[in-house]
Amino acid sequence: xxxxxxxxxxxxxxxxxxxxxxxxxxxxxxxxxxxxxxxxxxxxxxxxxxxxxxxxxxxxxxxxxxxxxxxxxxxxxxxxxxxxxxxxxxxxxxxxxxxxxxxxxxxxxxxxxxxxxxxxxxxxxxxxxxxxxxxxxxxxxxxxxxxxxxxxxxxxx
Amino acid sequence: xxxxxxxxxxxxxxxxxxxxxxxxxxxxxxxxxxxxxxxxxxxxxxxxxxxxxxxxxxxxxxxxxxxxxxxxxxxxxxxxxxxxxxxxxxxxxxxxxxxxxxxxxxxxxxxxxxxxxxxxxxxxxxxxxxxxxxxxxxxxxxxxxxxxxxxxxxxxxxxxxxxxxxx
Numbered sequence: 298x299x300x301x302x303x304x305x306x307x308x309x310x311x312x313x314x315x316x317x318x319x320x321x322x323x324x325x326x327x328x329x330x331x332x333x334x335x336x337x338x339x340x341x342x343x344x345x346x347x348x349x350x351x352x353x354x355x356x357x358x359x360x361x362x363x364x365x366x367x368x369x370x371x372x373x374x375x376x377x378x379x380x381x382x383x384x385x386x387x388x389x390x391x392x393x394x395x396x397x398x399x400x401x402x403x404x405x406x407x408x409x410x411x412x413x414x415x416x417x418x419x420x421x422x423x424x425x426x427x428x429x430x431x432x433x434x435x436x437x438x439x440x441x442x443x444x445x446x447x448x449x450x451x452x453x454x
Numbered sequence: 455x456x457x458x459x460x461x462x463x464x465x466x467x468x469x470x471x472x473x474x475x476x477x478x479x480x481x482x483x484x485x486x487x488x489x490x491x492x493x494x495x496x497x498x499x500x501x502x503x504x505x506x507x508x509x510x511x512x513x514x515x516x517x518x519x520x521x522x523x524x525x526x527x528x529x530x531x532x533x534x535x536x537x538x539x540x541x542x543x544x545x546x547x548x549x550x551x552x553x554x555x556x557x558x559x560x561x562x563x564x565x566x567x568x569x570x571x572x573x574x575x576x577x578x579x580x581x582x583x584x585x586x587x588x589x590x591x592x593x594x595x596x597x598x599x600x601x602x603x604x605x606x607x608x609x610x611x612x613x614x615x616x617x618x619x620x621x
Contacts, residue, residue, distance in 0.1 A: 308549055311507065356479065379548070410487045413486070
């Protein structure tokens, strides 16, 4: 399930508030997973916070996405700063797709000059990465992966 | 026929939130470019952001100063972010930041010796609200340093901030 979420940053929110909003969106989307430990999610998000702050305050998340991948979930998160932040119609609802995910990764962008700092943050937790996120699957593929094919087969038989 | 209109109200809080973010974000970028450890900046982010935002909103803040303290005792570069206020606000003013220009400017900064640390100092134009984590101090001397003006770094309806680098 590939989705995009835009989060209103300054002047609508402070950097700290924007970071918290992104963390909440990530956590809420992963909370639907049956096998993902939310304590582990909270630990990763705490480790990622310095990178979130630097990327938000420097304006980098306006043009570089955070990408959360968990099973069929492929969520790109960016920020909107300046005048547009005040009129943005946000959708901060949790994104489905992670229900049966065995694991997850949050890919952090590492633009210049924050590359070394963000890389160090990513190395501090196994669920964080500065690698290239997997390519988004086609919408149809993503949608079909949410369908329980076994249940359909049972219904048809 | 029906018509609709949308109005966005720019408050002093919006201005303070925006300028505090741009100033602290620029400091983060400068420290990264200079190779100075910034873990303390991010650890103390909440209290520093709250303080700078509060002081811009009440118009007590004059300048945010980044002091880079080299192992030799020399303090350089020193980066100043003076804030200018607009008396009644400019209703049609936009929230803008010169991020592309800043990136080009940062590329010209000379590196600093390993072990250089940083400090943040604020100066005031009138009495301020005390904020947690901030206590009275004095600025390091800038005698002998050469000043370069970057110009306006960010603008908002009620205030703007510039940047001046002393090396």
